[in-house]
Structure formats: C-alpha cells, structure tokens
Amino acid sequence: MNISIIGSGYVGLVSGTCFAELGNKVICADNDAKKIALLKNGRVPIFEPGLEELIKNNLKKGRLKFSTNIKEAVINSEVIFIAVGTPPLDSGEADLTGIEHVARSIAQNLTGYRLIVEKSTVPVETGERVKHTIATYVKRKIKFDVASNPEFLREGTAINDFMHPDRIVIGVESKKARDILTSLYQPLNAPIVVTNIKSAELIKHASNAFLATKISFINAVSRVCDKVGANVEEVAKGMCLDKRIGRAFLDAGIGYGGSCFPKDLDAFVTISENVGYDFDLLKAARRVNEEQKSFYLKKIKDALWVLKDKNIGILGLSFKPNTDDIRSAPSLDIIKSLLQDGAKVRAYDPQAMLKIKNEINGITLCKDPYEVARHADCLLVVTEWDEFKELDFKRLKKQMRCALIIDGRNIYDPEEMSKFGFKYISIGRPSRKDGGK
Numbered sequence: 521m522n523i524s525i526i527g528s529g530y531v532g533l534v535s536g537t538c539f540a541e542l543g544n545k546v547i548c549a550d551n552d553a554k555k556i557a558l559l560k561n562g563r564v565p566i567f568e569p570g571l572e573e574l575i576k577n578n579l580k581k582g583r584l585k586f587s588t589n590i591k592e593a594v595i596n597s598e599v600i601f602i603a604v605g606t607p608p609l610d611s612g613e614a615d616l617t618g619i620e621h622v623a624r625s626i627a628q629n630l631t632g633y634r635l636i637v638e639k640s641t642v643p644v645e646t647g648e649r650v651k652h653t654i655a656t657y658v659k660r661k662i663k664f665d666v667a668s669n670p671e672f673l674r675e676g677t678a679i680n681d682f683m684h685p686d687r688i689v690i691g692v693e694s695k696k697a698r699d700i701l702t703s704l705y706q707p708l709n710a711p712i713v714v715t716n717i718k719s720a721e722l723i724k725h726a727s728n729a730f731l732a733t734k735i736s737f738i739n740a741v742s743r744v745c746d747k748v749g750a751n752v753e754e755v756a757k758g759m760c761l762d763k764r765i766g767r768a769f770l771d772a773g774i775g776y777g778g779s780c781f782p783k784d785l786d787a788f789v790t791i792s793e794n795v796g797y798d799f800d801l802l803k804a805a806r807r808v809n810e811e812q813k814s815f816y817l818k819k820i821k822d823a824l825w826v827l828k829d830k831n832i833g834i835l836g837l838s839f840k841p842n843t844d845d846i847r848s849a850p851s852l853d854i855i856k857s858l859l860q861d862g863a864k865v866r867a868y869d870p871q872a873m874l875k876i877k878n879e880i881n882g883i884t885l886c887k888d889p890y891e892v893a894r895h896a897d898c899l900l901v902v903t904e905w906d907e908f909k910e911l912d913f914k915r916l917k918k919q920m921r922c923a924l925i926i927d928g929r930n931i932y933d934p935e936e937m938s939k940f941g942f943k944y945i946s947i948g949r950p951s952r953k954d955g956g957k
C-alpha cells in the first residue's frame with residue numbers, strides 16, 4: 521500500500537519504517553525541517569536499537585521517503601497516519617494543536633478517498649473532531665474515513681514491539697476502513713481487536729493508566745516493606761507467579777517517567793473529570809509516583825546529611841534503558857533538587873547525554889561510570905541500563921570518597937554490594953545489616 525505518516529518522532533519513524541519493511545511504500549513527513557534533512561542523509565535523530573539499519577535498508581530499496589511536504593504525503597497515499605506529539609498542557613489536558621493542524625492540512629490537500637488514522641494517543645472523541653475538521657476544510661465533496669489505531673510500542677524495544685504486538689487495536693466506522701487496516705496489518709499475524717473509534721481511543725488511555733497504576737501499586741508496597749524490613753522483590757516474586765497478576769511492571773523504584781505514562785494519566789484524569797467522573801484511583805497512582813521521588817531524595821539526605829558541596833554521581837539519565845528520551849525522566853527532578861541543595865552533580869548515560877545538555881545546566885557530564893565515581897560521596901542509580909549491572913566494583917569503590925550507593929532501581933544484590941564494602945541503600949529492600957534474609 522501507499523502510506524504516509526505525518527509526525528516522524530519515536531512513534532511515526534518506527535511505524536513508518538516497519539510498514540516499509542513489510543513491503544509498503546511509505547512517506548514519513550514532519551514539519552521539523554532539520555529532522556527531515558538528517559533523515560534524508562541517512563542519519564537518525566533518535567536512539568532506538570535497530571532503527572538506523574532498518575531505515576537504511578528501506579531507503580535503499582526505495583520503499584521509504586522523507587518529506588516536509590504534507591501535500592505530497594496526502595496526494596500519494598491511500599492511508600494517512602497521524603503520529604504527531606500530543607504533549608500535556610498545564611491543565612493536564614492533551615495539547616491537540618498538532619492533530620488539528622494536520623487534519624486541516626489533510627483536508628486542504630485531499631484529492632480523492634483517503635483513510636485517515638489517528639496513531640497518536642488522543643482523548644476519546646478526538647476522532648469525531650478530526651472528522652468534523654476535515655469535513656469543514658475540504659475543498660469539494662470528497663469521501664474519506666477516519667479511524668483510530670493507537671500504538672503500544674515501547675521505546676527501547678520499539679521495532680520488536682511493532683513487528684510482534686500482543687494485539688492491534690483498530691477503531692473504525694466503515695467496512696472499507698476495517699478492510700484496509702486489517703489487510704495492512706495482516707502480515708504481522710497478531711490478534712486484531714476491532715472496535716468503534718471511541719473504544720479504541722479509550723483502550724490506549726485505559727491501558728497506560730492501568731500499567732502506571734501497577735507500578736505505583738508495587739511502589740506503595742515497597743514503602744511498607746521499607747518500614748517493616750520486608751523485601752519488595754520477594755513480595756513481588758510471590759505475587760507474580762499468580763497468573764492473574766503477572767510479572768511485568770512489578771519492579772519497585774523511583775517511579776515511572778517518560779513521554780507517555782505521566783501525560784496519559786493526566787489526560788485520562790482530565791477526560792474523566794470533563795465527563796463528570798472523578799477518577800480518584802488514578803490520582804492516587806499519580807501521587808504515589810510523585811512521592812517516590814521525594815522518598816528517594818529523603819534517603820539521599822538521610823545518608824549524606826548536608827548536601828551542599830557534596831559530590832553526587834548519577835548513573836543513568838534517560839527515563840528508562842535503551843532510549844535517549846529524557847521527557848519527564850525522574851533524573852530531571854532528582855538532579856534539579858540536588859543542585860538546589862548545593863550538591864555538585866556528575867552524571868553519565870550511555871545515550872542521553874546530548875539531550876540532558878539542552879535541559880539542565882550546572883552538571884558535569886562524564887565519559888563513563890568510573891569518571892562519575894571520582895571523589896564521589898555517593899553514587900545514585902537512576903536508570904537501570906544493563907551496562908551498570910556489570911561494573912568493576914573494586915575499581916568503582918577506589919574512585920569514590922565514600923563507598924555509598926543509593927540505588928533507585930534495585931539493580932544490585934545487597935549482599936554482594938556489602939561484600940564489595942559498599943554501604944548500599946535501595947528501595948523496599950533491607951540492606952544486609954538490617955537483616956531480613
């Protein structure tokens with residue numbers, strides 16, 4: 521099929537490239553001219569494992585094209601995906617300016633039947649707005665369909681998630697739209713859930729809100745563990761063998777971040793409020809998540825007493841491993857708070873150094889974890905990158921002024937850290953000398 525994707529960020533670029541890999545002819549469009557220029561030169565503006573090779577391969581085969589020209593994208597495609605950002609407004613609502621803008625541009629360039637698909641995460645009833653906008657701005661009477669096809673990929677494993685999804689959700693209003701989307705996704709061999717547009721829109725918000733709540737649930741359990749000397753890892757293990765509960769998203773830590781969970785939870789709370797329902801459960805999940813960062817900062821202050829002029833090393837800046845994305849990353853709030861208290865912060869991340877440079881002043885970026893550890897009074901694990909799990913701890917300890925690690929992601933074994941001579945503090949797990957094992 522001839523497809524275009526408008527909005528070539530984490531979702532648009534991965535989806536467009538994967539659709540091309542499946543044999544479709546794809547135009548990835550974006551209004552960011554710099555981004556498109558980079559892509560045209562074979563350079564990828566984001567870090568996503570495997571993406572660069574896939575883009576190069578599909579560019580070579582002539583199945584993938586990049587453009588700043590929405591008109592070109594609309595004219596040459598039978599299916600148009602909208603994958604622009606829907607960032608949060610101060611009110612908590614999603615900012616739909618990009619969606620509206622794209623809907624208008626599509627209308628103004630429509631020359632024949634097109635299927636317009638929302639891939640961005642949008643509030644329920646956005647499909648109706650998109651349909652109304654296109655109908656209002658289209659120059660002459662041309663048939664079109666609007667559909668919803670929310671994306672569930674995760675940064676860091678995006679290509680695999682797109683190619684092997686647990687399910688594909690399509691919200692449609694016509695048989696034609698249903699047939700086009702089912703045939704487009706047919707090569708993936710995944711279960712397809714067909715719903716109306718509103719249900720599809722809600723499935724995305726409900727799924728993300730549920731996952732965020734699961735994280736907050738185990739974090740709340742970890743707070744009780746901390747108080748009584750129980751081990752949250754053991755509790756989670758005992759819980760997750762129950763198939764109804766499952767293993768995923770039961771890792772206690774400093775909470776979720778990223779460009780989706782915080783914003784989608786806020787949006788879902790606001791959507792519910794707007795229709796007269798007070799979604800208290802989600803407000804509690806959000807509160808627990810915020811508290812987790814304050815709780816971590818309190819652990820740091822309890823251990824170091826006065827932070828002014830203390831050297832604090834940070835391992836990990838991205839909101840999770842295998843991405844360079846720092847949008848709403850817990851590292852941002854943690855670093856800002858440490859700097860405010862007068863600490864000297866050194867940091868390292870395998871991929872997010874460039875992005876953090878544009879976001880925060882006053883920290884020293886280091887070339888590796890050992891440089892971060894030099895003269896440090898304390899090391900903080902903020903993102904659970906694999907490379908931090910296999911450090912040379914003897915070497916690390918030698919660099920440090922005090923052998924103290926405060927692990928916000930529970931990536932080390934307390935017993936082992938103690939053997940290396942570290943004072944080791946983590947989340948919801950007793951350190952060795954507290955007993956509990």
Ligand code: NAD
Pocket residue numbers: 526527528529530531532549550551552555603604605606618619621622639640641642671672673674675779780
């Ligand atoms: P992003 O910021 O990485 O990408 C959005 C892109 O849209 C940018 O390149 C931007 O330049 C472009 N854009 C904005 N307005 C435009 C316009 N008017 N015309 C053309 N291009 C425009 O965002 P993202 O992370 O890819 O997320 C996109 C959507 O997908 C959001 O709604 C998000 O909630 C949802 N989503 C994201 C993820 C994820 O893991 N990032 C997963 C599932 C769903």
